[in-house]
Amino acid sequence: MEQRTERQTSMAILAKSSLSHLEQRIETLGELPQYTFLRSPEIGLTMVRGRAGGTGEAFNLGEMTITRCVVRIEDFTGFGYVGGRSKRHAELAAVCDGLLQTEAWKPKIYSQIIQPLQTILQQQQAKQQRQTEATKVDFFTMLRGE
């Protein structure tokens, strides 16, 4: 998945963020519009696949839990797909995806949910990267017989 649309990026951020962070951000929105479930939050499995040698034939590596949810909000359909078993997480992700499609809510969801969550994820990733990088080996060669 090289080129991502705005929506794909947002959905990934909603899925990868922790539920507590997502809930904190949602609280800043105040009252949300009414919505109904087109598909109530449902827990299931995704079979994760790999490739032999990283680039060869595909094989089934093992499963992971996933929770999905579809909501109807302001005449738009919002989808939530999140790893793990949190129904609340899938529901909130679907609501945000739905609201991102509305003209009225889109700027607010971006500035108060997506961007702050993206910043948190990037910070976590950067911290982990700095830790890994600190264990990088600097080889040097000893000169002999000078």
Next chain:
Amino acid sequence: MAYVAVKGGERAIQNAEALLQAMRRGDNNIPELSLEQIKQQLSLAVNRVMAEGSLYDRDLAALAIKQSWGDLVEAIFLLRAYRTTLPRLYYSKPLDTAQMQLQRRISSIFKDVPGGQKLGATYDYIHRLLDFKLAAEDGEYVAPETDNVRANGHSSSRAIDTLGEEGLIQPETTSTGDRSFAPTDEPFDITRQSLTTPTNRDARLQNLARADEGFLLGLAYSTQRGYGTNHPFAGEIRVGDLEVIIEPEELGFEIAIADIQVTEVQMVNQFKGSKKLPPQFTRGYGLTFGYNERKAMSMALVDRALRAKEFGETIEGVAQDEEFVLYHSDNVEAQGFVQHLKLPHYIDFQAELNLVRQMRQEQVDRNNHDQAVKQFSPPSSSCSKI
């Protein structure tokens, strides 16, 4: 085999379960373990349970470890049982391990790999001495960090790709190019199809990915000691996070649902060549959920051993015998069949007991008969020997 319906054990069984629960909890004055503690402080146990339980879910794995009183094979069994209660909704796109957010990456064949050697969190260079400071329970440790971080963009390209550029290693490509998943083109699934030998590599890799670590470790070791040797090098070992991407039909486009941690091992093996193939290096591949390095390395060695037929090698070690390896690698199946011996076999055993008694009696009767014959017959029968 007959199982006897035994009555009268009901109260004993209930009490045995209650006793187990109490013993598992231990002294009530000691704080109870939380799942969060298990997830964070017994993380490698969680990883093993997820890999062999074949289900990536840290919360469930931690719960299973708590419930199983620390017995990881039991925890794996619990996770496998749980997964059968959930519907399978999607298949992911194959993980692109080149895109890994690295937490560790080493190569033992090239000193200078693109992006460098990053040791990550490892026991490799630590003396195996007990650290009594840990017993004091007040440790706070700070992870060192560096600001000298290069953009991760190309740093996770594979170390062994340089061998590929020279054509010195067997290429690893899809037979149909960059295939998208037409239903007919699905990889084998040992959870849905019954495994029969001979198999292909997709079925083997799935089996090995969830195989018992101890079993694979022993087999991998046997190949190194000469039972089907194939002279391995650790071409590259990497641990890190990868995006899981699905494409739900109802949505119509690809989305990432989570980052999961995996360990990938690329073993490079010497190969003298055959009538069809020139001398080159060949590969063994290991991929597991979580940070699971010993398991992933063992998997890669056994994967290579099982490719013997593909490379026209003679099969001389058990690790090369796919029927033996694949049918005995699963610890849920193995522990079930071994431990079923604890179930009442009273009738079975009674029959065996009667049989042994009967055979004994027959032997005694036969001996008595033979002696009687010897006593009353002339000794001429032994004359012919002289």
